[in-house]
Amino acid sequence: MNDVRVEFDNVWKLFRKGHRARSLRDAVPAMAAQCRNLLTGKRVERELGVDEFYSLQGVSFQVRSGECLGIIGPNGAGKSTMLKCASRILRPNKGSVRVAGRVSALIEVGAGFHPDLTGRENVFLNGTILGMKRKEITDRFDEIVEFAGMRDFIDMPVKRYSSGMYARLGFAVAAFMEPDVLLIDEVLSVGDMAFSRRCEKKIKEIVSGDTTVLFISHNLAAVRTICDRVIVLSRGSVLFDGDPDEAIRVYHSLVSGGEGVPAHGHPDIERLRFTLEDAYGSPTTNAEPGDVLTLDAELTARNAIEEASIGFFIRDVNDTEVYACSMESLGVEPMDLAAGETLRVRFRMSANLVPGSYGIGSVLHGRPSLDRKTSAGRICFEHTPNRQQLAVVGGSEVRGSANLFAGCIASVEPSLSAVSSG
Amino acid sequence: MQTILEPYRELWTHRELLFELASRDLRIRYKQTLLGTAWALFTPLTMMLIFTQIFARVAKIDTGSIPYPVFVYCGLLPWQFFAGSLKGSVESLTRNSRLVTKIYMPREVFPIANVLSCFVDFMVASIVLAGLMAWYGLAPTWTILFLPAIVIVQVAMIVGFSLLLSMANLFYRDVKYVFEVVLLMWMFATSVVYPIHLDGFWGKVLALNPMTPIIDGYRCVLLDGRLPDPMAFGYASLVAVVLMLVGFRWFHESEYLFAENI
Structure with missing residues (x-):
């Protein structure tokens, strides 16, 4: 076949x-205008291309x-x-x-x-x-x-x-x-x-x-x-x-669109860059289950930010969070940034995920100079999902939200009655 | 020839869908009403009572040997079939826009299924006419044999108008409102509630209305015991056939534009 x-x-x-007349109320005057143009010999070029695709x-x-x-x-x-x-x-x-x-x-x-x-x-x-x-x-x-x-x-x-x-x-x-x-x-x-x-x-x-x-x-x-x-x-x-x-x-x-996405959020951020690297240090957007990955994050401050920390979270296609962490949660103290300074953080992790597509989002915490007057404490001043795409492909056909890398052995046991009677 | 026949052939292969849609319309119409099928009788009966009050008592219209209630019901019944079908058809495509944009089928099924379900109403309501005729002692003669021809001409005309109107309303949404006014004027230009005599200039204009020969035709073969006027009825038949052919052809050729313009 x-x-x-x-x-x-x-x-x-x-x-x-759109453009086309959707009712007689619009269509009739349009036609009348056309007839008038025809009679008076005025030629009107039909506009093409503007609203056509x-x-x-x-x-x-x-x-x-x-x-x-x-x-x-x-x-x-x-x-x-x-x-x-x-x-x-x-x-x-x-x-x-x-x-x-x-x-x-x-x-x-x-x-x-x-x-x-x-x-x-x-x-x-x-x-x-x-x-x-x-x-x-x-x-x-x-x-x-x-x-x-x-x-x-x-x-x-x-x-x-x-x-x-x-x-x-x-x-x-x-x-x-x-x-x-x-x-x-x-x-x-x-x-x-x-x-x-x-x-x-x-x-x-x-x-x-x-x-x-x-x-x-x-x-x-x-x-x-x-x-x-x-x-x-x-x-x-x-x-x-x-x-x-x-x-x-x-x-x-195609959808991850390249690196160096400008942070559209807070005015105190000059630049925020997220790059996902494979075990050899080259940028990637896909991995096999269990692969070692490094997320390289850089935050450049336009104005001073106190106690800055970077975190990330991973969501699956249904927008369910499968993992989230930050510098503090991993035991690294937040750092103070002066204007123009760059905070660089490298997260090393294993892609213990089931095959599927994921989005990695960024979270920034700290006391930006802009907000210092209004709020006393540290705030979350940046939260952007899907900054980076990750496709997990290959491996065994398992599903769920975490990859437990289950192994399995099986056997058939004889029935109890057969054992006792024998 | 091939292209002329194509819409009909496609419709025939989808006949089950046509019946299913028509029966859907009927079931929905009668399911939630207290009176059930009796609803089909409601409109023509009420209109008959109203017009009998106006024209038989107040205006004293001369309808010859035929009692006015039978005369007017015999006109209202086919008119109601005509007007009801077209009122439903004009919206038949826009009402089913989800189906039109999502699933392929010959789109003719929507207006035609509507005509089909209105035809069933027409049949139900015609029982009352038989009752009225029996009440006034008007027995039909052999001319009743010509009745199917009149029904066929009327159905062809309704189908033609339905296809054109449903398509027009898809492209221009206010066709529906304009048509409602037209329909009201049309009723009084037709011999529905009074006989129309076609003399003089206005008579000639009114003679262009193809609905009058059809309504008159029903009265001739059922109440008068004579055949309809061959000239007038021939003209109505011609209009009906042309409308149907043009309707099918035009509709079929524009069908591919429906999904993106609805």
Whole structure:
């Protein structure tokens, strides 16, 4: 099975920011003005380019049958536009999109739900909207309800559902379509932990079959485990197309944006620099679980800062803090800085983290000269999350928030009754 | 030929979705109401009572041998089908904007499913007409056989208008308000509550209204026992067919612009 299922050939998509008349009240005077200009022979050049932009700029790729393609990139890179072109919701201005077979989109779960109808009625309604035949839904109805865990609530109007129940049923309906091409846009984050794990498992199951999958997600860990191939999209063009681990590295170097980010916070800070280094001292944005890393931080003061200390914290994709520390908490006394002086701190640590993507943020404490008049004590005068990106890739497939590097041995013991009778 | 037929073919493959959406509309409309299906009767019945008071008692309109309540109900019933469908259709795309922007399907299903659900209301409300005719002892003659033709012409016209209006309201959101006023004026330019005699200059202008031959057609075949005027009805049929063809074609060709302009 080596046939191409999805093909983008030099696809360009133009968007306009507003501008067009949204009501007759605006459109009629505009048309009248146009007619008048036409009659008086006045020529008005149509302004082009000011509020027009290309969301996709010459995107080309192919996806074969049974392949799972991940699409990652910063917000506004054109990921969703791409999926909408694939599902025929949008038509490209230039280039061609070819999709073979039955296409289904897992884009917004429960988009077709009506609050006044019961769960049962909505399963049928939403299923047909997604492109299933009535008979297919009837055949899979029990499975869908079972998967969503909604057996007791299925005859209740969905307006009385909690948002979690709503999302679960929506996902379940969509997950039981059997399309040739499945488009998934950021839907793994529905329901509770247990359910989102079940969703991930279901998607893996779909991916392992013949279905071709296009998968958009900001959950890099999921992208890495699910996809065979990953495209990094940036400002509407394909930056990288290939191996998932490599793609995640490319993505990280894209979003971390280089060193020496000026501290936009406090006026007493001249410069704040955070650099992550690997065990050999070269700058990096990724590590394997357990790797030794050094965080090199430099704070240059514009005005004097008393008792300055630098700290950092690491958050995962869900913004949960997995670690936080500072000079004091590690037993180093805060230092006084005169104007122009630089405080340099090196934090050495082990990346005892599970695979995933993390953001390292900075915290500064001290008594800046500006605040000395108003407040007596030391204050936290800088707190910026995601100053530096860290991708933890490779290692064993474990999850959670801390990597305990568990080992395991197993054996089968004979039953007690067998021992005693023997 | 290929491109002309394409929207119809696509609609046919999505017929289950069409019925599912129509039944959704109906279920929602009747689920939360005390009267249930009886709601379909409410509007035409109330209007019949009001107009009977005005035109039969106060203004004394001459409707020939037909008692005024039957005359007016026979006009209000198809008018209500026409106006109700279009009022729903004009908003059908904008009301479902989440689906239009997120999921692909032939977008024709939204206005047409609305027409379908209004058609069911029309059928329910027509039971009252049968009751009224029985009450006044008006038995239908063989001309009732021509009734399906009138219904088909009316449905074609409604579908054509529905497609055009829903699309117009998607691009210009105030079409809905303008149309409501138009609809009110249109009702009084049509022979809904009084017969219209097409003489003189204004008669010629009013003759352009394709709804009058349809309403008159219903009265002819059901109450008068004669066939509708071939010229007028032929004109209405032509308008209906052209509207439907143009509606489908234009809608289908603009469909790809909907998601980004809604």
